[in-house]
Amino acid sequence: MTARFEMERLEADVAIVGGGIVGGSAALFLTRMGFKVALLERDWCGAKASGVNYGGVRRQGRPPEQLPLSQRSHAIWGRLPELVGIDGEYVRSGHLKLARNEADLASLVAYNKKVETFGLGLEIIAGEAFRARYPALGDRAVGGSLCPEDGHANPRLVSPAFARAAAKAGAVVREQTAVDHVERTGNGFLLRCTSVGGDALEVRSRILLNCSGAWSGRLAESFGEPVPLSSAHPCMAVTEPLPRFLDVNIGVEGGGVYGRQVERGNVVVGGGRGFALDADRARPARNAVLTLMGEAVDLFPQLRHAHVIRTWTGVEGYTPDRNPIIGPSATTPGLFHAFGFSGAGFQIGPAVGEALAELVRDGHSSAPLDTFSITRFAKADPALSVAAPAGH
């Protein structure tokens, strides 16, 4: 018996490879602008990095060049229900970055000064005042920097919701559909795709967005612009529901463990790295999990008699300078890239989607994107591409 596979053809103004939070939000904003969009996702939309991350919706700690985008994203997060139809368990709990010693406190103060003009509303709290405000943390830190309107959300719910909202608005969203091959045609692009069931799909579009996360390097390279992108796997663990003791998203200056407690009481902690099973899947590493558990108890003694019920990780693309690549291709008109968020693309993703939509419509974005140009790696040392990604 021979299987009969279908061959289908689609035309769109914009074809988007990858239905994570970046591709999903680009699809949503473009569709709202009136473009005909085809969103192609190999897995399920929002099932990769965008759906398995720690859920930190945080501006504090980002390098200044990311803050204009990050601020725009902050505004988008503020109207999440209106945009995607759910609240996604998004809460502006505040993000508190702890200083374990005076030197770390000094560096938090220095960061505050550096980003003053962006209006994050940071507040340094130290000494007596810190202990009075955070009795649960008081003796493990000398102080901290609070960003009151940062917070956290449930990535499993938020990220798929962007693609779903785009579909509702009229975008063609194809899940379980891998883009295998892309070529430039006379006036645009031809994408050859295969569904998990084996059916073929051809998409023709004028514009192409490369939002394929940690796997974006392949597409960029096929258009003659290789990028030193490497994959890494932040390690996560969650406890059973515990009595509430933490109402703020916690990070630590200098890296290490971070943690938050969700409405149900489960505490999510992150730190360390997992390992790759293959190019698409990763698993938490035992040493990372055990170290994370040890450090988490140090930071939160409340966990001492608790259990970790689940650990996980994901596949994230990292660049050598830890800044993403966002903007037009340097080799191919009509192609735009957005990837390499280096462990911090969940918060900023929606604004990146919006900026991509503006680039498509206007040829430029109202947010400054120059720092994120793909050309910055053109003459870069190839050795950079193998450098192991550092802290989160």
Add this chain to the structure above:
Amino acid sequence: MTDTPVHPPIIVGAGPAGVRTAETLVAAGLRPLVIDEAARWGGQIYRQPPEGFHRPKRALYGFEAGKADALHRAMAGILPAVDYRPRSLVWNIESGALDVTPNDGLKGGRSETVPFSHLILAPGATDRVLPFPGWTTPGVFTLGGSQVALKFQGCAVGSRVLFLGTGPLLYLVAYQYAKAGATVAGVLDTSGFADHARAVPGMLRDPGTFAKGVYYVGWLRAHGVPVHSGVRPVRVEGDGRVEALVWRRNGAEQRTVCDAVAFGLGLRPETQLADLAGCRFRFDAMDRAWVPERSAAGRTSVAGVYVAGDGAGIAGADAAEMAGERAALALLEDLGRPVDSARATLLEQKLAASARFRRALTDAFPFPADWAASVPDDTPVCRCEEVSAGTLRKAARDGEAAEINRLKALTRVGMGRCQGRMCGAASAELLAQALGTGPDAVGRLRSQPPVKPLPFSAGILDEEKAS
């Protein structure tokens, strides 16, 4: 050529399969490491009471007392020749090593990494749970759980216990309860009389087991216990404690007063360790579950990793003993040691026969295929995360979840303490029913470490703080 392994062979599980594996390896001059979560060897069926409890084996194991005794003695006899680690949970397998943590109640302790070259997984099974209205009411237990209470602690789950579900265990546990002095309010079998009748020829392949089944039913009836087949549960009644079960048969509702319900619809194999070890899986239509692929000898798709017993697919205790021995012989063959090949062949033949008997059992006690369609929307399926049948159906109906891991991501089902070990089978059945397909077509839950909740003490470096 004979290899001496760098590491001792490791056996996970000290039930019938694990004990016979160990015995066979010891007989060949190896010194295996046996890791078991339980406090004493024996596994589920031959579980021993805690040290210091003395109840005669005849009372504990009934007809199986002889087998229980033989298995306990076998392990006792080889204790000096094995490294035996009871009360130890294997919570992860990664790059050729196991992670083991003490399972000592609240005390916990640091996790230890144990490398292996040859690993036999014999982790057994748990009850398969299919929820129905009121199943989370205190006083509702799984069949296996109620048997554990009896075997391990010597206590009954209630004074008037109603038995509900299907499978040979249903009648066995009811009988054991009655013998132990509890009042058995009834035995309600979800399979029908016609199912039983149809299966008789196949069951006669193992006349001993068949006769025992007939005996239990006869004994229960003779002692005035109401036994009904073709039953469907309607709901548990009771506020804070079971007071009665309402059930339906031939369209008529009935109510049985009881203070506990023991229910079970067969068993599900424990397969997460095989998954973490990287074994390839296949869907088993009889178990309605994904099981590691294995050869007749027990080899998996990963060299050096073997599976035996109910953890490789439900086959019962006698088969578990044979499979354990056969897997040990496979391991020895792979080390280049001489093995009794006639014995290996005989074991494979007996295992094949027991698989045929198993098929007859499945005919006699079929899975209630209408369950997924009939469970009401407001019935909780995942207790840990409080996810109802309706929530799962909605996610499937809205076209958002066409696969079990996606269903988990969107609804939280299987994300709690049990990690889907209890609610996974029910969710897969519900998803399949909502999508108009079978449980084989909705994918397999991905395993992540830890396979069971891991105390934070596992990661604490400072021993002082850990205890």
